[in-house]
Amino acid sequence: MSLLFKHFRIHQIFGANTDVGKTILTTALVRASASVKKTSTGPIEDADDEYEFSLCGSLRRRLNTVLYRFHVPVSPHLAAQIAAGGEADKIVPDDTFLNSISSYVRRNASRVSGPAHLYLETAGGVHSPTLSGVTQLESYRPLFLPTILIGDSRLGGISATISAYESLLLRGYIIDAILLFRDQYYRNSEFLTPYFAERGIEVTAVDAPPPKAVDAAENLASTERYYESVNLLPVVQNLDLRHQQRFAELDSMPRRSIDTLWWPFVQHGLVKSETDVTVIDSASSDFFSRPASSLESQLDGSASWWTQALGHAHPALTLAAARASGRYGHVMFPQATHAPALLLAERLLHDGPGKGWASRAFFSDDGSTAMEVALKMALRAFSVRAKLEGTERKALGVLGIKGSYHGDTIGAMDACAEEGVFTCEWHNAKGYWFDPPTVSIQEGRAINDYRMNPTNSMSWVYDLTGRLDSPLAQVYREYISHTLDGLERSGGPRLAALVLEPLVMGVAGMVFVDPLFQRILVDVETGAGLPVIYDEVFVGLYRLGMQTPDISVHAKILTGGLVPLAVTLAFYSTNKAEALLHGHSYTAHPLGLIEKEVRSEPWAAAKARWESDGTPSVMWSLWDPRFVKALSCLENVAEVMALGTVLSIKVRDDQAGYTSQSAQLLLQSIRSTDHDMESFASSGVPPFSVHFRTLGNVAYFMTSLNTAPETIRTVEDKIWKALGETKRTSE
Template structure:
């Protein structure tokens, strides 16, 4: 990721267009830096055209009076005077290969690290791009996207020619949309078009410094005279009154560098003094070292500020893999430019608009997509929009309680209706709003107002223990015919619910569930009005991988084995809380096809918008919707949020779902499925991006009780006498994962590079890790190595 050194100021130079003077102005900056006695490093990542005209040679040639202080080099040079991507294509026919984006940015990052180690005192680095902001690099990716992982502060060279105002502003906005820090704009002072006058005011209003300098003399056909006049031009920039303009730019860039460092250095204590963190016991925060300062993020990695022991050669920023997918929201990596553009598109077209009895294309398309070909296909009739997973669950519970009350609550008093309960599973978590908490047992997440309403079964679970996949049933179910722990044939068999429906275990589950429900009814306790489950995996309760057969049998018993094709709910309305598990997080779009039954209501969030912005969708069947149908307003679902169906979130969700659809056919996914199919013998039933042999070996470690993985999720349940959410066992055991091995500045931006830490979260004695949906397999293998070395030590 990005590099930041206290003694080495690094700036990347972008141009608003080709032929705007990037090399001339960068040479002036380098020459002035050298004149101020700074060691100067100039880097041209990619160069095309004749060697004698190369930009890196130009910098050395006209910085010669200070050549002992200027080092200039180029990484990839092509003789063909065309766009880099075209030069690379033509060269491939000769060499057979083209450097990838990862190779290119790794090379740049390693050069920066090299410069930092070779500069014993404060120095300046200028990295000059080619052409305009969106000119392609060797792979064809535009420069603005390719170089973004480096996150280097930027100098934008403005366009002084006709049309230059537009191209300069457009270039600035392109950089801004990708998160670049644009420190200054430099350009020529063309007295005819006078673009600098307009742009000075434009950028001043945005807090950005702009400097204009006289343009160079016209090219002279006589090479000797041309070189002499060019040298005279550069000398005038340094020696004349114009020196103040370039010199002030240098001073300003140095000041910006110092401000960034000072701000990062001050953030930990300022945060301790002013922020109340969620899920954190502040009494355990001992000092600044316990605060993670995230300077930026890209792909699967954070750039985290850490004061190094040796500031002369170590980066102040260390890469950390986002091991929890940023609280389970990341789907396509941080700062994904496609999602950013989707957000900007909707923001520019709509901002936010009110939604009751209105519509707009992003919301309509999203609703239709989810109902017609998404998780609601074949059963859902309507999509209700809300803010986040917890509010989406509040909506779902309201829907279910109304539907049940209309059918079964005629004899109930208003007070009794307020006591209607939820049927669910122990370990459930549906959000932190009061209503969603009431649908769970008392626990660490609940508060003084919490009024637990319902009954929760202790569910059987699935996981690897000592290298063997097993099904563990609770003591309430355990008999001589149903042992507490029994081996499973394979992972695919466990998730082939249809095949298992006629097994003795299914019959045991059925008898147990019926017995419990009969007893509840006989005891006359509060009426149960809905079944609410987190299908397949219960997240916040401890990454509990529930035996899918139990959830299927539970639904069948509750519904009285209703035909799955029925359009009417029966028994109790069934709610699937797929906020965490849905939309491919665990390798399936929805649990319905796995369980073999559809819900009456389902809730989707988190992955829905790729981790960029909050949004939730509650899908409902027609029979649920009809419970609110009528000609009286009081009968309607009188529930909503100010930002209901906000266009930005809807547009981002549409883009996210489109990208996920492509990922399901990606080579990495196909390869992971093939590995599990070979290991398991049940192709397509269940799989994970995590390697099956790794999971099995982890489960054999003395400190591990159980390990399990589905899709992108890996959970390791550690042995701990004080097991539970309040345990610090996993947090302490995994602490070495945060440490960066090797030189932090290297990140080896090549996938799978070893020099990064892992930012992780735990659930008591359970350590869990999850990737984005597009995390490269090479990075996952590297993470597996780090986890293994840490917990097997």
């Protein structure tokens, strides 16, 4: 929703406090520009925007509109409640409020052909509530407009101005200028000017206006004389320069990036032009803002490589990180503790994924490191249990599933089969990996590789109750036992741990392994005395139908993707010889786990959609089951799976695997905005494109835990339009 146009310079005006002169200083600015004010409160005859009309009525280039007006001079949220008679459903929600602003700005941007200016003035201070009761800083953040801060010239104004600036800064706002009245007694501007100069922001102080005259004609003449004495042209010129510099920076970034960056997981030879580079100007909630002819909203369809659990720039996460940085900075962790790390460990062990089995939490920084820790733990545990000595410990291997991915560090790579593109010269695969039976939705039906599913219900596949004694379970047991017996007879590696990605193998191409197979595999190897490691970096903090492991690894969403943090949960020993002698500089960065809201109305509605005849489904997703089933019936789709926030689509292609470009090409159209203003007005969903990742002929989409249902429905429509040209006759 961010608004940025080359020919249409927009600035949002915040106040450090109420009654600091926002409207007066905005009026001084609009004598060379155009102005729009968003919200006004108070009686019509006393409204400062009406006063502004009378002052600037001769400026024909100026746009001046109040989008919401309330007659009671109180905070906007109270004024809205009073106007609504206390009825909550009559109060304008934030998304409607922002959409009306966005629509107004876009309409006016399309009407002007040459350079023009627009100011959006807020009401009260930076933390004054909006109509819905959310503070203005939070509500207006999706617009991400360059900001002018009106400082406070009164007693206490230095503190108020700096506090307002830091509040804006914490939420990512770009502050281009600070204006305030000049006061000869408090002289706040004399302190603030060098203070903000160190931060690259110019402070401009102007004389305060004369008192309002009783006589209307004299008041008008006096006010006009005042504005003639105020010269803010240098400020306007500086704002224009910063606007131009911002576009110059955005325009130059693709070429500079191609010339200097080595991107992860990118074949640089395929980056043919600057248009292949996605420049991200900012991010908020589920959306990136990327420059096109103006700023374009692009849905982060991969949850930023699976890290974004609550969306980008989440205010609670931002403040938690700032609080941790301000209180601790970096602290060493051996034999030390601090409250955030301790509380997180207790939460993970007692209420989270370690509940009932884990006794210790080992913090590190990322999934690969956490897996290295887990492997060290498991190999040491097996060596102690089997009483291995010397070189016997060096010949140990792991048992896993083909296609597994546990990170890019050497040890984590060695726990995976040497296949595909995720390998290097030092990669020395140590172990054995099963070909996994998978599950998917094909032609509208739930299918597993053995075609032994007696129903069409995917919920049945994930509900292991009663399936452990099924014919398919027996097939799996015999297959696993026969394979392991043959491996032992042939002199294969001695297996010391079972390493699994529960339910979904992400990098392998969103492979949904039959949970019954994994459960049988865990049962067999637990009986054989092998430690079991669950790599839950991708699947998150939730398991479904799986036995508890000996060690589990978690990362990415622990901090909502804001800073690196990982944890390995396991048993522990008091024997010093069995100690885990592993450490990391950023052990236990004190951010903590952000509690996820999983009892929301959208989640309840999503679960209800996956019910069958009123029976709750063990397996469910935020993606609509009717959409998933219909998609699986398309001619160009091989199979589809949805689970939780993930949607995976395998495109039919004879050249399957990472070398395939089919998924990328078929879905290319959703990377551009296909909503016009009419559809925006009718649907209430602002136009956006979709950023997504492909794994060869597999495209996957991930939402946040709190992505709006209407956003998900819009993405479903986009995918359907891109893929749904031909349907199977069996649909």
